[in-house]
Amino acid sequence: xxxxxxxxxxxxxxxxxxxxxxxxxxxxxxxxxxxxxxxxxxxxxxxxxxxxxxxxxxxxxxxxxxxxxxxxxxxxxxxxxxxxxxxxxxxxxxxxxxxxxxxxxxxxxxxxxxxxxxxxxxxxxxxxxxxxxxxxxxxxxxxxxxxxxxxxxxxxxxxxxxxxxxxxxxxxxxxxxxxxxxxxxxxxxxxxxxxxxxxxxxxx
Numbered sequence: 001x002x003x004x005x006x007x008x009x010x011x012x013x014x015x016x017x018x019x020x021x022x023x024x025x026x027x028x029x030x031x032x033x034x035x036x037x038x039x040x041x042x043x044x045x046x047x048x049x050x051x052x053x054x055x056x057x058x059x060x061x062x063x064x065x066x067x068x069x070x071x072x073x074x075x076x077x078x079x080x081x082x083x084x085x086x087x088x089x090x091x092x093x094x095x096x097x098x099x100x101x102x103x104x105x106x107x108x109x110x111x112x113x114x115x116x117x118x119x120x121x122x123x124x125x126x127x128x129x130x131x132x133x134x135x136x137x138x139x140x141x142x143x144x145x146x147x148x149x150x151x152x153x154x155x156x157x158x159x160x161x162x163x164x165x166x167x168x169x170x171x172x173x174x175x176x177x178x179x180x181x182x183x184x185x186x187x188x189x190x191x192x193x194x195x196x197x198x199x200x201x202x203x204x
Contacts, residue, residue: 019068081118
């Protein structure tokens with residue numbers, strides 16, 4: 001399964017691509033939460049620089065609005081647990097990643113899915129990024145060890161466009177939600193292309 005048949009032109013100033021990158025960084029920070037004490041987002045508020053999480057109009061004529069990187073940070077701040085849960089993965093497809101950045105060498109392979117799980121007394125949160133730009137990916141989540149039988153959950157997700165004619169229009173992405181059914185401890189979830197999801201399942 002190749003990464004893609006057609007090479008996409010996705011310049012670094014694409015807002016949605018930066019949002020997906022922000023989600024990857026947040027997942028990495030949570031994985032190393034035992035050694036990271038604090039992190040902050042830069043640039044938080046801006047008037048023109050496209051990496052700002054929130055864009056504002058210095059004249060005050062337009063309301064401030066989130067860029068995708070700010071949407072991701074806001075989503076994670078609302079939907080997360082207090083501790084990380086053990087999680088195993090099977091059958092995750094990969095692709096070659098030839099991009100070199102300064103002295104950082106390319107990775108031999110990168111997972112299409114970047115996932116981790118957190119939890120608290122209220123529920124379980126599966127944070128998952130779909131790096132496939134062209135196709136949705138279907139996943140099955142086994143929650144049997146958490147003693148969850150038949151239940152319902154919610155999939156919060158950020159979706160957007162990489163079309164350069166529309167990517168810089170407001171908003172370049174949006175947060176939506178949809179229900180998730182859990183049967184006998186299993187949840188079947190579809191991840192749209194180039195999306196960030198948090199699947200929340202309440203504890204009973």
